[in-house]
Amino acid sequence: MTRLDLFLRVYLALIVGFIFLPIFVSLLFSFNSARFPTLPMSGFTTIWYETIFADPDFWRSAKNSLIVSACSAVIATFLGFCTAYTDYRYSFRGKSLFLAIILLPPTIPLIIIALAMLAWFSRVGMSGQVISIIVAHTVLTAPFAMAIIRLRLSQIDESLEAAAWNLGGNEWRTMREVIIPFCKPAILSSLFLTAAVSFDEFTVSWFVSGLNKTLPVHVLEIVQGTIDPQVNAIGTFVFAISITLVVTSQALIFFRLQRSAS
Amino acid sequence: MKRRLNTYALTFRLPIIAWQTLFFVGPLVFVIAMSFFVVRNFQMVETFEFTSWEKMVTRDYVWSSYRYTILMAALAAGLASLLAFPAAWYLAFRCQPRTRQFAILLLIIPFFTSYLVRTFSWYTILAESGVLNGAFGLIGLGPYTLLNTPVGTLVGYLTLILPLVLILQTVTMANIDDRLIQAARNLGCSPARVIRTVILPAGKTGFVIAALFAFILSFGDFVAPFYLGGSNPPTLPILIIDTTKAGQQWPRAAVVAVMMMLTLFTIAFTAIMYAYRKRASR
Numbered sequence: 132m133t134r135l136d137l138f139l140r141v142y143l144a145l146i147v148g149f150i151f152l153p154i155f156v157s158l159l160f161s162f163n164s165a166r167f168p169t170l171p172m173s174g175f176t177t178i179w180y181e182t183i184f185a186d187p188d189f190w191r192s193a194k195n196s197l198i199v200s201a202c203s204a205v206i207a208t209f210l211g212f213c214t215a216y217t218d219y220r221y222s223f224r225g226k227s228l229f230l231a232i233i234l235l236p237p238t239i240p241l242i243i244i245a246l247a248m249l250a251w252f253s254r255v256g257m258s259g260q261v262i263s264i265i266v267a268h269t270v271l272t273a274p275f276a277m278a279i280i281r282l283r284l285s286q287i288d289e290s291l292e293a294a295a296w297n298l299g300g301n302e303w304r305t306m307r308e309v310i311i312p313f314c315k316p317a318i319l320s321s322l323f324l325t326a327a328v329s330f331d332e333f334t335v336s337w338f339v340s341g342l343n344k345t346l347p348v349h350v351l352e353i354v355q356g357t358i359d360p361q362v363n364a365i366g367t368f369v370f371a372i373s374i375t376l377v378v379t380s381q382a383l384i385f386f387r388l389q390r391s392a393s
Numbered sequence: 394m395k396r397r398l399n400t401y402a403l404t405f406r407l408p409i410i411a412w413q414t415l416f417f418v419g420p421l422v423f424v425i426a427m428s429f430f431v432v433r434n435f436q437m438v439e440t441f442e443f444t445s446w447e448k449m450v451t452r453d454y455v456w457s458s459y460r461y462t463i464l465m466a467a468l469a470a471g472l473a474s475l476l477a478f479p480a481a482w483y484l485a486f487r488c489q490p491r492t493r494q495f496a497i498l499l500l501i502i503p504f505f506t507s508y509l510v511r512t513f514s515w516y517t518i519l520a521e522s523g524v525l526n527g528a529f530g531l532i533g534l535g536p537y538t539l540l541n542t543p544v545g546t547l548v549g550y551l552t553l554i555l556p557l558v559l560i561l562q563t564v565t566m567a568n569i570d571d572r573l574i575q576a577a578r579n580l581g582c583s584p585a586r587v588i589r590t591v592i593l594p595a596g597k598t599g600f601v602i603a604a605l606f607a608f609i610l611s612f613g614d615f616v617a618p619f620y621l622g623g624s625n626p627p628t629l630p631i632l633i634i635d636t637t638k639a640g641q642q643w644p645r646a647a648v649v650a651v652m653m654m655l656t657l658f659t660i661a662f663t664a665i666m667y668a669y670r671k672r673a674s675r
Contacts (some may be wrong), residue, residue, distance in 0.1 A: 139480070142426050148478075167522065221402060232418060233409055239654070240613020242613050247421050248416075249637070350513075358627075362510060373506060
């Protein structure tokens with residue numbers, strides 16, 4: 132059977148290689164001096180990074196991206212928390228419909244959501260603003276927040292809340308002093324994760340952003356022009372930010388699990 | 394646990410209902426309504442007419458694009474399921490749990506790298522004078538035309554969906570009751586027979602859901618068919634972009650969007666019914 136295992140290991144490496152090849156190539160060629168990336172590689176350069184960092188458009192869109200991902204992460208996490216708590220504590224008629232309106236967005240193609248948001252925002256007079264991207268991203272990312280926080284709530288000892296009430300805390304105080312502290316790692320983790328998702332999203336942003344483009348929309352516009360290694364540099368930059376957010380998010384959960392295990 | 398409604402309970406419920414109605418249900422309903430609007434003198438008029446529907450459903454290019462999109466998305470979902478299976482099988486049954494956890498963590502990373510940048514990267518890899526053909530050139534092969542072909546589109550789709558399918562399949566198989574597999578083994582089943590008679594039926598739900606997600610993602614993606622497939626022919630998402638961005642024909646774009654939604658609902662409903670259907674007892 133070791134032969135089979137060896138074969139499968141090589142196969143798995145190929146699949147993982149296929150998945151990571153574009154990320155790796157992008158990283159590698161962001162330092163390649165030739166304008167068109169090919170093999171064998173030409174010399175090492177940091178010119179593409181210098182180009183993007185000298186470009187005011189880059190900084191403007193990076194600023195927009197940061198604002199959008201920070202704001203939408205906070206709102207989405209709040210919405211996610213409320214939904215998760217409602218799902219955890221209450222059962223009522225129409226609950227599945229209630230859950231559906233927050234959990235459904237990821238199952239609808241982004242291009243449809245993008246068109247719908249564009250049309251709706253211009254109908255209600257909200258189009259082309261940073262706030263429109265923020266609102267759109269909260270809808271897209273809230274389900275992830277809900278999932279993370281719901282998972283944490285399912286680990287809570289149900290008698291904990293009741294005990295707090297017996298000790299004289301009203302519902303609000305129990306929420307503040309028992310539930311929220313218990314969910315803190317999940318809340319933090321959700322903040323980072325939703326920020327990362329928002330930071331990379333480009334379809335809906337492209338449709339609703341107007342002139343206030345975000346970094347991925349900036350990339351989209353460069354890509355539409357020509358082959359430009361700037362994209363590799365921006366991609367690597369964005370990758371570094373996203374990965375920091377995700378690793379922080381994972382580490383928060385992992386750290387917490389280690390602590391509760393010991 | 395049924396309790397009386399009070400301010401406390403409503404505080405956690407009403408914001409969601411208001412927010413999602415305003416910014417999720419609202420836009421979706423509006424896009425359906427918009428498919429019945431008309432454009433007169435470059436202005437969208439809110440009315441109820443079938444003009445846009447007639448315009449779109451009588452055009453051959455819409456239907457050929459429709460068929461092509463479904464075909465490519467189905468192909469991508471099937472291919473991803475097949476390609477992921479051996480790797481997922483290995484991760485679920487033949488390696489240490491630590492390795493599996495590490496692999497899943499690793500496979501989550503691509504979700505947080507820009508899909509757009511990855512696609513651009515594939516563009517430079519697959520181009521005539523790109524990285525892949527450069528490598529082929531070193532050993533005296535090629536160059537092969539890979540860009541602006543369905544192969545390019547499929548590579549892009551797979552970049553998007555393969556990590557997801559691999560993760561879902563691995564988790565599905567890792568959760569199959571180990572005693573079932575041991576029992577089959579003890580009864581003398583070969584690994585291939587264990588897969589056919591135990592793993593595939595027991596993990597049906599997971600496999601179908603994974604393929605369904607792969608289909609939905611590919612069906613709605615415009616990046617791969619546009620940049621790697623050269624929009625030749627255009628898929629439905631590209632049609633939406635063209636009619637919205639260039640043509641300013643929002644109602645027609647809405648028609649395409651509604652067609653896509655109806656198709657997805659039908660397919661998702663069928664797939665989910667199939668996935669959760671109890672096996673007929675033999």
